[in-house]
Amino acid sequence: MSIGEFELIRRYFVRDKITVPGHPSVGTPQVTLGIGDDAALLEVPEGERLVVTTDTLVAGRHFLPNADPGDIAWKALAVNLSDLAAMSATPLAVTLNLTLPEADESWLAAFSTGFWNLADIYELPLVGGDTTRGPLSVTITAMGSVEQRYALRRSTAQIGDxxxxxxxxxxxxxxxxxxxxxxxxxxxxxxxxxxxxxxxxxxxxxxxxxxxxxxxxxxxxxxxxxxxxxxxxxxxxxxxxxxxxxxxxxxxxxxxxxxxxxxxxxxxxxxxxxxxxxxxxxxxxxxxxxxxxxxxxxxxxxxxxxxxxxxxxxxxxxxxxxxxxxxxxxxxxxxxxxxxxxxxxxxxxxxxxxx
Amino acid sequence: MSIGEFELIRRYFVRDKITVPGHPSVGTPQVTLGIGDDAALLEVPEGERLVVTTDTLVAGRHFLPNADPGDIAWKALAVNLSDLAAMSATPLAVTLNLTLPEADESWLAAFSTGFWNLADIYELPLVGGDTTRGPLSVTITAMGSVEQRYALRRSTAQIGDxxxxxxxxxxxxxxxxxxxxxxxxxxxxxxxxxxxxxxxxxxxxxxxxxxxxxxxxxxxxxxxxxxxxxxxxxxxxxxxxxxxxxxxxxxxxxxxxxxxxxxxxxxxxxxxxxxxxxxxxxxxxxxxxxxxxxxxxxxxxxxxxxxxxxxxxxxxxxxxxxxxxxxxxxxxxxxxxxxxxxxxxxxxxxxxxxx
Missing domain, CATH: 3.90.650.10 (PurM-like C-terminal domain)
Known part of the structure; x- marks a missing residue:
């Protein structure tokens, strides 16, 4: 990755603090180490399980080629958070892998705005990822936590429910x-x-x-x-x-x-x-x-x-x-x-x- | 995702048990819930931090277009495990997002063999991911754990070391x-x-x-x-x-x-x-x-x-x-x-x- 790309990432995706007055705080992430080292460190609440899900969205398949970059970012994050919700999990943090045909700054600005629009609702930190040159594609991995006994599975529906x-x-x-x-x-x-x-x-x-x-x-x-x-x-x-x-x-x-x-x-x-x-x-x-x-x-x-x-x-x-x-x-x-x-x-x- | 793709994933990537006699067991993953639900559940060892890293490899950029599929899989996993190693972490689990031009079975067979060749060394479970049709690209997210005090950062080198x-x-x-x-x-x-x-x-x-x-x-x-x-x-x-x-x-x-x-x-x-x-x-x-x-x-x-x-x-x-x-x-x-x-x-x- 070039120095220019480092700078682009820093500008749009690295934030020291995330506070959005008026939005409910659902997650209580404890990020011991964020973006900038070889990996991020997270604290999973004691007695809870880590919940992990990941989804890739590809241009022309999961969204129309003329889609708004902010919508793409929102949806890529939303589908992953939806999987956490389906497990009854509280979101902790996400990672983002972004593959782009070119480092288009206005596109990145719109994309990151859509991303943070949703992430901020849950005070959700971005703790890792990368940007790569290539055909447009977005992969987000979402991590959350829940006590094992509350984790919602698909296989446990009961007759009469x-x-x-x-x-x-x-x-x-x-x-x-x-x-x-x-x-x-x-x-x-x-x-x-x-x-x-x-x-x-x-x-x-x-x-x-x-x-x-x-x-x-x-x-x-x-x-x-x-x-x-x-x-x-x-x-x-x-x-x-x-x-x-x-x-x-x-x-x-x-x-x-x-x-x-x-x-x-x-x-x-x-x-x-x-x-x-x-x-x-x-x-x-x-x-x-x-x-x-x-x-x-x-x-x-x-x-x-x-x-x-x-x-x-x-x-x-x-x-x-x-x-x-x-x-x-x-x-x-x-x-x-x-x-x-x-x-x-x-x-x-x-x-x-x-x- | 079509039923055919579900079946392909199941065949090559879902395994009930991973044991490789003769290989050292470094990780002690405790996967409470693996592939097949909305998300996976993992137990992070008590007192340890979750360590997360993710990298995307794109054809023509990170590997030569004629690269062996097994090599691509190995390397995509290796670069992520290397980041865990750099944090002094023990690997817990990984997720895999695979974007493929077509569901080519022989390619998938070779790819999955290379993937498991490396994953098996660490008895590392694959706990989530997806396959998507599109230009060839591989994203792996690796999770590990380490006590906070042992996590190796870049910023803590001391004079004389x-x-x-x-x-x-x-x-x-x-x-x-x-x-x-x-x-x-x-x-x-x-x-x-x-x-x-x-x-x-x-x-x-x-x-x-x-x-x-x-x-x-x-x-x-x-x-x-x-x-x-x-x-x-x-x-x-x-x-x-x-x-x-x-x-x-x-x-x-x-x-x-x-x-x-x-x-x-x-x-x-x-x-x-x-x-x-x-x-x-x-x-x-x-x-x-x-x-x-x-x-x-x-x-x-x-x-x-x-x-x-x-x-x-x-x-x-x-x-x-x-x-x-x-x-x-x-x-x-x-x-x-x-x-x-x-x-x-x-x-x-x-x-x-x-x-």
Whole structure:
């Protein structure tokens, strides 16, 4: 790495202190040694386990080639923090490996701003990484901690548990349709698998600017559910994040736990923006539901909670208000969709796989 | 990620148990939860700090485009383990992010073999990562642990300390010259910065096959000095690994510590292979010395050890035999080269920077 690159990194990524007034402090990182030596030293809270996850985002595959650098950084960090949230972990620190075609300072400035926008929310220190010249790619490794007994696994759902989700579902699917439409309008080249996704229809394009911005923001700057993940410690029996779509991810959880489930499609939590779209026609209603069931990139948490714990959560409305019950774990294997409690069949749902 | 890719990962990278009879067990990883959930859970030994480092290797930049996949994997892991060694850490676990143009099974098989060849030496578990389609790139994040008081920093060298290096220096420089020669013979396109390196001369090409293989192996499969790093706990006052060349890296250490040094060029540890080359001519002698001083990629440890501790190391010959004293830390800032104790000037040494 050249001296110039050292300087660029120092300018945008090395910070002595991270304080953001008004933001809640979730993590309590204790970085004994940060960037600048051969490796960083971290203190993992006594009695807790280190939680580690890592994800690479590649241009043209995980984000559109014209994506805003700040959005790329935010999302690369968010998908990793979402994995920590899915383990009920408190974030400790992250590392960043950035491969760039050229050391473009304005790009780096925008990228680092997006990165710190999210990292600062959790007072999350950047403790290592590197920059390399090459095709654009971002790898982030996130480290957190949690007591072993609170770590949320996928394989521990119990028959009778309430299945619930944080936030709202389907927004990122609608956001992707909007983003692809704008991308196509600009006549930019599209990766082959992106074309398979639905483009925005008239009703989506006629939503208010606020609603459209909201949906795009949900795609580009997902909120890792760290607070909810930490909040359900001692309540949830199993959990994971919803990155590939509810049906597919629930399928993974059920398979890992050796159980089945019923899912009530009328209980799927939809945002005001997606509801506004769904109200425009029967077709839009079905599309919104399908995005909620099978579009990826929402990065909400999928949790199973025993009925008695679900009741106890009434005492902590700040946590429970973020959760929506969408079904229950059954002894009968497989996944049955219901509408108002009655069996409901869905033909040809994108991303849906029987198992 | 497609189901096919899940299957590929499972086949080559998920292993239930890692045991290699005859190899020393340096790490004692306690992986509470490995690959397959949202994140991995690790236990960091009580009273120790987590040590984290990460590096990305990109095709055409960090390795020649025709490099053996097993060598790429080995080296990507080795450079990270070398950083752990430089902190005196014991390796705990690693994650691997692999970006590949296509899911080429024979390539993956060779890559994973090289990866496990090195990982198995330290019984090192792979606890996470991902595979992505895109231009070839490998990111490894290595985690280890060490008591805070034993962690080797760059900034803590003391005046009077013995400067020493593990192993031998300059081998990777000679190996690169051989590799570039073979590469050029095959008329393959060369990255612009690779052409700046010296090509092999007649004397190097006339070395025995054993010597040439040894030098290439030192370039392609460097040995992270984990055992030496752990061995000098409580002895060394500062340390780092030699990745960019002795003079440049020593410069970083001296600058961080606010001290100077004298370096005795006749004490540079050379391998039998490099000595055989150096004996062929005065020019070869100078070239071997310059590789030892300024060629990178050796991944030996550069350590400073107080004189009394240096003496005490006589009681542990297994450790001391791996170290060669090459100079001493001085109050006078800057780096002075000596030959047989007398000031020695070197003009035009590649990679040499005054500071």
């Amino acid at each position: 309430v299945i619930c989700a944080t936030g709202t579902l389907g927004d990122a699917g609608a956001g992707l349709a909007l983003a692809l439409y704008a991308f196509k309008q600009a006549s930019l080249p599209l990766a082959s698998d992106a074309t398979a996704a639905a483009l925005a229809d008239e009703a989506l394009l006629n939503l208010s600017d606020d609603h459209q911005d909201y949906l795009l923001d949900r795609l580009n700057r997902p909120s890792p559910r760290i607070n909810s993940g930490v909040g359900v410690r001692g309540f949830a029996s199993a959990g994971m994040d919803i990155s590939d779509g509810l049906l597919q991810d629930l399928g993974h959880l059920l398979a890992a736990s050796g159980v089945g489930a019923e899912l009530e499609i009328d209980n799927l939590p939809l945002s005001d923006a997606l509801k506004a779209y769904a109200r425009t026609s029967l077709k839009a209603h079905a599309q919104a539901r399908d995005w909620a069931l099978s579009a990826g990139d929402d990065y909400e948490l999928l949790l199973t909670i025993p009925p008695d714990k679900w009741q106890q959560l009434d005492n902590t409305p700040a946590i429970k208000s973020k959760l929506t019950a969408i079904g229950k774990v059954t002894k009968t294997l497989g996944l049955r969709l219901t509408k108002q409690g009655k069996a409901w069949e869905h033909e040809g749902l994108a991303g849906y796989q029987h198992f | 013995v400067i020493c290096a593990t192993g031998t220096l300059g081998d990777a420089g000679a190996g690169l010259a051989l590799a570039l020669y073979a590469f050029k013979q095959a008329s393959l396109p060369l990255a612009s910065d690779a052409t700046a390196a010296a090509l092999a001369d007649e004397a190097l090409l006339n070395l025995s096959d054993d010597h040439q293989d040894y030098l290439l192996d030192r370039l392609n499969r460097p040995s992270p000095r984990i055992n030496s790093g752990v061995g000098v706990r409580g002895f060394a006052s500062a340390g780092m690994d030699i990745s960019d060349g002795l003079l440049q890296d020593l410069g970083h250490l001296l600058a961080a510590s606010g001290v100077g040094a004298e370096l005795e060029i006749d004490n540079l540890p050379l391998s039998d292979a490099l000595k055989a080359y150096a004996r062929t001519s005065l020019k070869a002698h100078a070239q071997a010395r310059d590789w030892a001083l300024s060629a990178g990629d050796d991944y030996e440890l550069l350590l400073t050890i107080p004189p009394d501790k240096w003496q005490q190391l006589d009681n542990t010959p297994a450790i001391k035999s791996k170290l060669t004293a090459i100079g001493k830390v001085t109050k006078t800032l800057g780096l002075r080269l000596t030959k047989q104790g007398k000031a020695w000037e070197h003009e035009g040494l590649a990679g040499y920077q005054h500071f």
